[in-house]
Amino acid sequence: MAKIDLTGRDFLKLLDFSAEEIRYLVDLAADFKAKKAAFTPVDKLRGRNVALIFEKTSTRTRCSFEVAAHDLGMGTTYLDPSGSQIGKKESIADTACVLSQMFDGIEYRGFGQEIVEELAKYASVPVWNGLTNEYHPTQMLADLLTIREHFGRVEGIRLSYYGDARYNTGNSLMVLGAKMGMHITLCSNRKYFPNEALVETCRALAQESDGSITLTEDVQEAARGADVFYTDVWVSMGEPEEVWQERIRDLTPYRVTMDLLNQGSEDAIFMHCLPAFHDLHTGTGKLIHDKYGLTEMEVTDEAFESGKSVVFQEAGNRMHTIKAVMAATLGYRE
Ligand code: CP
Ligand code: NVA
DSSP: OOOOOTOOOSSOGGGGHHHHHHHHHHHHHHHHHHHHHHOOOOOOTTTTTEEEEEEEEEEEEHHHHHHHHHHHTOEEEEEEESSOTTTTOOOOOHHHHHHHHHSSEEEEEOHHHHHHHHHHHHHHOOESSSSSSSSOOOHHHHHHHHHHHHHHOTTTTEEEESOTTTTTHHHHHHHHHHHHEEEEESSSSSGGGGOOHHHHHHHHHHHHEEEEEEEEEEOOOOOOOOEEEEEEESTTSOOOOHHHHHHHHHGGOOOBBBHHHHHTTTTOOEEEEEOOSSSOHHHHHHHHHHHHSSSOOOOOOOHTSSSSSSSHHHHHHHHHHHHHHHHHTTOOOO
């Protein structure tokens, strides 16, 4: 097998990467994780700098980029959702050209996928997608690492996703599974199935990888024998307040419960990209409770807090996998 070299590449969506390249990034992340545990320094990218553009808020992704960059020896500049000229007084193309003069790489979290694609088109340094409406590729690498840590493999794993399956997380899990030979079931009210063109693309990829893509409205069917249960918020960042009522009505039947988890395989796990609404300890959770009477949303507190839940290990893996993406595309060498 030819040695994999991702130097200079953008990381915009998993569709742009082969299974071998994705495996390489996860292997590199596992190596970084072991080095971190052993206090082995990896600061070979000293003197480099990265720009972190966030047009939506973040805890995990921002912290992961910052800690990972610092571990690699790099400096970081954070541009918050309101603190830059991007899109308001300066075009994406001009921003890309300006930042490329100062930085060695650019992370972008924002709205349409076309924005990060345009940023990458005009930037002369690697651009990394930190979440768009359509895709969340760095989350997928962390999920893959977590699944591999738990099951020792990813091929043949049966992952059932419940909830809003037509947004960044649902779309990305479908692409991930199709590339890596997993059996992905997206379980939702059909209004929330991913767009048909993407489903077709993924089904074709799944045929080559011995994986499969199933869309169903049947909650029990999706649960039987599943190895991984996965869900995400019902209303994503950037969506209007007004959609809550309809989402609650449409997606409450697709809440992940302990009863569902118990129908999975013996060592089934629960995953969530986070943040999650599983109790009333959040501002939004309280507002929704006051307005609609719900005490938990996409996952019950019992399932979230259960021994099957690996959500915090998954969150920690964001940092190691994001480190791998920056290192690989910036030409890190041992
Ligand atoms: N999962 C995830 O992307 O979390 P943040 O929104 O906190 O970055
Ligand atoms: N679908 C969620 C993912 C958060 C990590 C959102 O876009 O808000």
